[in-house]
Amino acid sequence: MKVSCPFCGNVCDDINFDGEVEREKLCPLGESKLTREKKRIPYPMVEGERVSYDEAIERAVEILLNAKRPLLYGWASTVNEAIRLGVILAEKVGGVYDTTSSVCHGPSILATIEEGLPGGTLGQAKNRADVVVFWGCNPAEAHPRHPTRYSVMVKGFLVEGRRLRKTVVVDIRKTATALLSSKFYMIKPNSDFAILTALRSIINGNDSAVPNEVGGLSKSQLREFAELLLSAKYGVIFFGMGATHTRGQDRNVEALIKLVQTLNRHTRYILQPMRGHFNVTGADAVACWEAGYGYAIDFSRGYPRFNPTEFSAVQLLRRRDCDAMLVVGSDPVAHFPFDVVRHMAKIPVIQIDPHYNLTTKVANVVIPSAISGIEAEGTVYRMDGVPVRLKKFRESEFWSDYEILKAMLERVVERKGGDVVW
Amino acid sequence: MVSLEVRNGFVIDPMNGVFEVKDVFVKDGRIVESLDKPEMVVDAKGKVVVAGGIDVHAHVAGGKINMGRKMRPEEMRYPRFKSDNLRSGVGxxxxxxxxxxxxxxxxxxxxxxxxxxxxxxxxxxxEELDSIPIVDKMALPLFGNWHFVFKFVKNDEIEKLSNFIAWVLAKTKGFGVKVVNPCGVEAWMFHGNVYSLNDTDPLFGVSPKEVITGLISAIERLKLPHSLHIHCNLLGIPGNYEVTLETIKLTRRFENSERQVMHVTHVQFNSYAGESWKDMSSGAEFVAKEVNRNNVTVDMGQVILGHATTMTADSPFQYELFKIFKTKWSNLDVELETGSGIVPVYYSPKVRVHSLMWAIGLEIGLLVDVDKVVISTDYPNGGPFYSYPYIATLLMSEKFREEEMKRIANVERYSILPSLSEERTLEDVVKMTRVNPARILGLNDRGHLGENAKADLVIYDLPPEPNPRDYESILKALSNPSLVLKDGKIVVKEGRVVKHTWGETIWVKRDYDEELIGDELEDFFNYYTVQRDNYGVPHVRREVVLC
Amino acid sequence: MEFTLVTARTMEQGMFVEDKLSEDYFKATACCEMNPEDMNALGLKDGDRVRVTTQYGSVVLYVKRSVLDVPRGVVMIPLGIYANRILPSESGTGTPIYKNVRCRVEKTDEEVLSIEEIVREVVG
Structure with a gap:
């Protein structure tokens, strides 16, 4: 049978499994995910003491119900079925739901709110794209099979492989992806917005407004780049943290979107954020249909409100505006700026995760879970939103995220009253 | 509660020829002939009792509406339901x-x-349908720009096409066959569109005409409960009523005594005469005549003046809209299959074109035979679905239309609406919201209150023949049912939701021979980015399979 | 010397991200990559230790010669707790700025904190 790899936003679904995972199709990340033995959380714990699932869940529910504004964070590394219960749980305890988007592609979502997103599926890159641009992203290390499955070497029905595809990398350093490309533009840090604006000016025929050098690229390089973009019959621009984590943030992504809008006046182009975790896209999508927004959602008034600068996890912790935290499938202690982690250590933290990580060290309640896509099944959304089923191919005594959250939700509704609404 | 009697209500059940005071009995979620001891009695004296409404066309679930939510938080900042005992709801x-x-x-x-x-x-x-409470749901997969379909049509392989449709319905738990701007969306992948039924797509060289007739042949061969469901070519463009007429005429080759052979959806958007936005006028009269002459049904696609979000699989059209409005634009090209686009709009009563669209929708609602037309807004393209009571009231009351026309741009020279004195009766509205949709979809367990029908039942505080001049009372009553039963359970009382239940997902199963299309599947799955094994929907919350 | 600090996902960081207490993860994240010419200017060789300081904090890391081409004036730290020890949480979008932060790099003999130690330092 074929199984899907629950690591990055590629969600490769062609991994052969015949009693064990065949390594042939695995990238180093997939191999580590699917075959490496890792330190697991051995059993549920409260304040470091071994307890039963029942006791751990009971304590977790108490913490959530006693908090004024609990933060329910993570969600990118679990399945939609669990995420959905997470959103409803956040609603029922009057807490805040936030996903790891708020520390990665949050600015891309803000830009989408400004401009929309002219996109397409990864198969469009595979089948039609004769120009592929990687802007501030490095799939060779972050999404290793992206080039061979979707974007560079892959054979599509109109574009049959690498020879017929121009590949462009724009980055501040010569990444491994740059080595795969037919053209590499090394730009200065923090110059994305200026360069994107210059490219739009040239494409719009306002060449004269562009100075002789922008962000490390000469005017002739910019003209050449614009020509290359326009030479496409069908182009795709992939972008990553190089745009969202640098000065300008959402404005950089907005400039990318506007570039793609402009290019569509001449030829066809689509834009695709390189989403990191295997289901960060689902974590946003599920929240959108259940609560209207993708991340940074506050339920303290009994209905959802959205404000990323107020309700994103980092900002909430920074202001000490949450008094308990549930972390599902994520490791904020490792991935948040240090000053906000300090507040995490001062409030009760509940963790649901298969693996021991740095958040485990500050968690008061630790609930081990089955690994989604290995020990538990479910639906996830690939970076382009295409749903992929994750399969269960190994038995486990650990509860799935879904089972743990369902038990928590049942208890919350039991205490507070109301219909079963999930 | 498993049994209930609705006593003394005036029952309007046109499918069973009932228009009289009558008791209705409910047991185990179905309508029954009689009951000895109902566990509950509801007094409906002075009120009308009808079946639950059926919406044949509303974009309520999936990537498009969800992308709409994601890109439009300004749409979501309207609290409707607080969490309390049920779920919260906004928008x-x-x-x-x-x-x-x-x-x-x-x-x-x-x-x-x-x-x-x-x-x-x-x-x-x-997944989204599974998250919508109370109502029953169906979904129509998109076929009009699918490479498989192009190939089978090009080679005139209707048997393979039928097999393919059956395979798709089983894989996707789909209910019927939807077509959107056939060939035009594929052309958009090359920065183009198609402009007539005989234009061809750039990849396979097939025309909309071939795709439409090929699909109808296959659908009729499979005896699907629902006919071809089509969003015509050139939607939203002045002068497009002609292509609509041509599309409708394609049905003349086909016969079906049980139902229509084509459902032309949100036909308002395809009923424009004139050559440009400047001289655009209504073509609804011509379209209505053609619909009435042929075995075709329509839904209105009424525009509600105010905010809306256009979202269709018609990606080239959506890009044109983006160029007009210069607002946000999302696009999603779907490998081998289809595309889609999203553009926010505000239908302004001050803008002549928008007011005209409003008028054209109502012309359709008044001029198409009463058993061939269904109320819709093409939610959320024309506006909210919760405005159906408003649309029904407009159709029932000339006076209400006159009042409404006072607050919009003058459309007199471009639409015959101001001269139409037709008024739909409440019974007509029941047909346009219950009977017709059920027949069009081929569902015989709903849309009526006969024995063994689903106990989806609504009580409105209205007389059976309300006075059209008192449109305010009509609108108020239709907007706030006294009672709504879903599967025999009380879910709404006096306009308030009182119970959270889950409806069913209905899909259609037909036998197919995967071998027959094995070569094509193998070939095309080289170009998909998902494995053939992984394609399709493994399960839904509660399903009903029509075999 | 003044540098621009960027953080980035690396293959090793990704491979061991679910095994954070392992030596592999420590090696993959308690380090920074620099341009060989900058390393020469600071008298650094592969495996030496540097103290990287921003206005928000300071951390000791192993230094690696950039295999590809981190340009002069840039120091790259893989995503993780070591990088986050010196990054700000403020931002106008809700999403912290994890790239292009000014920093100072100097050679040091101080030890690199273990995972346990850095967690303790961060948590306080």
Missing amino acids: RVLLTSPAIGYEYARMGYTTVVEPAMPALYSIHTH
Whole structure:
């Protein structure tokens, strides 16, 4: 049978499994995910003491119900079925739901709110794209099979492989992806917005407004780049943290979107954020249909409100505006700026995760879970939103995220009253 | 509670020829002939009793509406339901999934069709449908720009096409066959569109005419409960009524005594005469005549003046709209299958074209034979579905139309609406919201209150023949049913949702021979980015399979 | 010397991200990559230790010669707790700025904190 790899936003679904995972199709990340033995959380714990699932869940529910504004964070590394219960749980305890988007592609979502997103599926890159641009992203290390499955070497029905595809990398350093490309533009840090604006000016025929050098690229390089973009019959621009984590943030992504809008006046182009975790896209999508927004959602008034600068996890912790935290499938202690982690250590933290990580060290309640896509099944959304089923191919005594959250939700509704609404 | 009697109500049940005071009995979620001891009696004296409403076309679930939510938080900042004992729900026109179910129930609707499911995204569409409470649901996969379809049509392989359709319905848990701008969306992948039924797509060289007739042949061969469901070419463009007429005429080759052979959806958007936005006028009269002459049905696609979000699989059209409005634009090209686009709009009463669209929709509602037309807004394209009571009231009351026309741009020279004195009766409205949709979809367990029908039942505080001049009372009563039963359970009382239930997902199963299309599947799956094994929907919350 | 600090996902960081207490993860994240010419200017060789300081904090890391081409004036730290020890949480979008932060790099003999130690330092 074929199984899907629950690591990055590629969600490769062609991994052969015949009693064990065949390594042939695995990238180093997939191999580590699917075959490496890792330190697991051995059993549920409260304040470091071994307890039963029942006791751990009971304590977790108490913490959530006693908090004024609990933060329910993570969600990118679990399945939609669990995420959905997470959103409803956040609603029922009057807490805040936030996903790891708020520390990665949050600015891309803000830009989408400004401009929309002219996109397409990864198969469009595979089948039609004769120009592929990687802007501030490095799939060779972050999404290793992206080039061979979707974007560079892959054979599509109109574009049959690498020879017929121009590949462009724009980055501040010569990444491994740059080595795969037919053209590499090394730009200065923090110059994305200026360069994107210059490219739009040239494409719009306002060449004269562009100075002789922008962000490390000469005017002739910019003209050449614009020509290359326009030479496409069908182009795709992939972008990553190089745009969202640098000065300008959402404005950089907005400039990318506007570039793609402009290019569509001449030829066809689509834009695709390189989403990191295997289901960060689902974590946003599920929240959108259940609560209207993708991340940074506050339920303290009994209905959802959205404000990323107020309700994103980092900002909430920074202001000490949450008094308990549930972390599902994520490791904020490792991935948040240090000053906000300090507040995490001062409030009760509940963790649901298969693996021991740095958040485990500050968690008061630790609930081990089955690994989604290995020990538990479910639906996830690939970076382009295409749903992929994750399969269960190994038995486990650990509860799935879904089972743990369902038990928590049942208890919350039991205490507070109301219909079963999930 | 498993049994209930609705006593002394005036029952309007046109499918069974009932228009009289009559008791209705409910047991185990179905209508029954009689009951000895009902566990509960509801007094409906002085009120009308009708079946639950059915929406044949509303984009309530899937990638498009969800992208709409994501890109339009300004749409979501309207609290409708607080969490309390049920779910919270928010939204202005775009609503969250819980709010969609609750708002349908609140106006007495109990069934809805999601009419545009890209097969590649069918799991997503069903996940969202599974999150909409109370109502029953169906989804129509998109076929009009699919490479498989192009290939089978090009080679005139109708048997293979039928097999393929059956395979798709089984894989995606789909209900019927939807077509959007056939060939035009594929052309958009090359920065183009198609402009007539005989233009061809750039890849396979097939025409909309061939795709439409090929699909109808296959659908009729499979005896699907629902006919071809088509969003015509050139939607939203002045002068497009001609292509609509041509499309309708394609049905003349086909016969079906049980139902229509084509459902032309949101036909308002395809009923424009004139050559440009400047001289655009109504072509509704011509379209209505053609519909009335042929075995074709329509839904209105009424525009509600105010905010809306256009979202269709018609990606080249959406890009044109973006160029006009210069607002946000989302696009999603779906490998091998289809595309889609999203553009926010504000239909302004001050803008002549928008006011005209409003008038054209009503012309359709008044001029098409009463058993061939269904109320819709093409939610959320024309506006909110929760405005159906408003549309029904406009159709019932000339005076209301006159009042409304006072606040919009003058459309007199471009539309015959101001001269139309037709008024639909309440019974007509029941046909346009219950009877017709059920027949069009081929569902005989709903749309009426006969024995063994689903106990989806609504009580309105209205006389059976309300006075059209008192349109305010009509609108108020239709917007706030006294009682709504879904599967025999009380879900709404006096306009308030009182119970959270889950409806069913209905899909259609037909036998197919995968071998027959094995070569094509193998070939095309080289170009998909998902494995053939992984394609399709494994399960839904509660399903009903029509075999 | 003044540098621009960027953080980035690396293959090793990704491979061991679910095994954070392992030596592999420590090696993959308690380090920074620099341009060989900058390393020469600071008298650094592969495996030496540097103290990287921003206005928000300071951390000791192993230094690696950039295999590809981190340009002069840039120091790259893989995503993780070591990088986050010196990054700000403020931002106008809700999403912290994890790239292009000014920093100072100097050679040091101080030890690199273990995972346990850095967690303790961060948590306080």
